[in-house]
Amino acid sequence: MTAKSTTKPQILYSCYYSRSREGENFIPEHVFSYQISGEMIASDSKNTYTSKEGDFRFSRRNHLAKFVKIPPEGGEFKTISLFLDQEILREISAEYNFKINKKTDSEAMISLAPNPLYKSFMESLISYLEVEQENNEALFHLKIKEAVHLLLKVNPELKDILFDFNEPGKIDLEAFMNKNFHFNVHLTRFAYLTGRSLATFKRDFQKVFQETPGKWLLNKRLQEAYYLINQGRPPSEVYIGVGFEDLSHFSFSFKKKFGIVPSSLFSK
Template sequence: MAKREFNSNAEIVFTCGEAFHYKGEMMVEEHCLVRVLSGELKVIHADKTYVFGAGETHLFPRNQLATLVKYEKEGLPYKAIVVKLSNTDLKDYYALHPFKPTIALSGKIARFGKSPLLDSFFQSLLPYFELSNKLPENLSKLKITEAITILRTLDKHVDEVLADFSEPGKAELTAFMERNYMFNMPMEKFSYLTGRSITTFKRDFKKAFHTTPQKWLIQKRLELAHHLLKEQRRKPVDIYYETGFENLSHFSFAFKKHFGYAPTQIENK
């Protein structure tokens, strides 16, 4: 599950999976443009799963919950280049290229097909990861601007995503949590994504569910795990992470405490 990251600077990252199978969860506050170089990346949202192979590029929007599963493919580990498009860089860009979003598209991953523009852009970044020092800031700015320009050329709707600097609005709490309880995120992230302070989030949660967020999340995740084990005949080692548990031992302990028997004994129940 280890991974390495080589940074030219904070905004342009080369990531290389040392393991051949890696799982992790992600909620970034910046848009990320990702080119998979080798291996395969599965991005699991609450309602849709995306799979990206070598040579494919996608734009991962900010403030979205997802589980990432990185696989080896054809004997090669997962490798990718990630270009972060920060709000600061985007605001600087759109100050010179004014655009006012009229529709909200920020919740969807944008997949980009084969493009000589994207190919040449990512190829130009590879030598930077061999530098012993950080990439000069002015050069980094040029590459970020180049990335934004290419995206605007390839997708006429991308401005609606990149130029939207609004923060999450106050979401309907019950529906949001029912859709996203399996993501193992800090409570502060859940509160932020529902447009609440942590104090208001806990208060509204108690009113909606008549229990604490921690107790409710554990119960929901264990119920999902029980369903996957019992009805789909899956193994504990294959489902503990996607049901929101950090490791197998924690999952097994919580499962036995709640149901009275170990997850490996479910076939006998």
Template sequence: MRDIAKDKQSSILKEQFIPDHVFFYIIKGEISFFDGNRRYTFKAGECGMAQRNRLAKYILSDSIEEFEPIIVCFEEAFLQQFEKKHKKLKTTTGKTNDGFVKIQTTELIHSFIHSLKPYYKDVMQLDEAFEELKSEELLLILLRDQPKLADILFDYSIPEKINLEAFMNRNFMFNVSIQRFAYMTGRSLSAFKRDFKKIYNETPNRWLIQKRLQEAYLLLDTKKRKPSDIYLELGFETLAHFSYAFKKRFGHAPSKLTESR
């Protein structure tokens, strides 16, 4: 999520796997996230938490110049040290399957955000000497006002083995490695490939291309979308790669569907 501030295009996030819990506060602008299940929108003055080990894409409502977030990453080692130091008790009802959790803003959160400004050296770059201290301060504030977040933050378990077919049908548009898909479904790479072959009778890479191209055809033909608007959304890295794969699969360029309207 740190790449949001570096990306000069108001488009889809390329680094789509979130390895650590991330707190974010929107100072200016508006952003929408998609985690494969639902869309979440955060506006100026709102804040939330992105859960670790999740896939996500984002779309900025305005240009990058009109967007300013504050982002604090909670790495696992830091959380373990914090839990040991403060001996926070876990709650039993705070877990959620949502990739993003909207956090109610309070006066303490607003004051904390305001206090960060003197410690920033650059956009999204907090002075390292104060980074851990300010992260600890923020976490104390969050847990005081919303203790149920403890169930999310202090859960260090790795992904459990889940239904591979349902997961892939829901997340095929995310441009991440096969190794990442295997990890997120609770499998080794070899077990993932073996189970995938049993379900689809195809290799993961070939199936992903075909699935994305089928979805592309639908969006172009019936939803009247443009090739330049959908290739990133569907997990293709470049428009040229998308156009080449589409023509190879269907015998004509994707632009032909839009030109024939």
């Protein structure tokens, strides 16, 4: 795997030679992406999204999603992604008086129809990204602003997403956790997405589940893993799907809880 990025990774050119998965399953900023080659499959708690060569996508901030990057046969997985951080968006909002008309509840990812303006813009970035990135922050700042204006020109409906600076409000903790326990994120992320401080999240969690978040997440993920393996899914697939980072830690925890290693259950 190779990756080149700015000092502050606002624009990222990624190249992968083998199938890979992301680490933490959280989208902290809006992302405008171009799939140069290969395929990316993303999934949230409701939908699966597929991006193929030549596709453009918009990933929405403050969403949980899992990503699998698949290179073409004998080739490389390549993407360009622009991270539209809140500081730049606030700057544009103040300069042009962009305000949202209504709050939207769109999906984690939005497929953007092919457009020659998108393609020429993304291709123009490649030469910048293939050279040394040092001292290019001012240039990339301008390119991010250009990308935002381009998105607004081609997809004006994105304005109500781009300039919505509201943070997540307090929501039903039990429903959210039962729906999203399999995402590999830190407790601070779960707390933030449910509209709570970490301390309040832990306190409310204890009231709802009568257990600490760490213990509940471990048991919930192991129970789900047991069910999936018992249904014929291989442990090497299951452990990532239920939120574990490491296969050896998963196997150790599984045996401690159920008295057998995952492979034993799979081979039955």
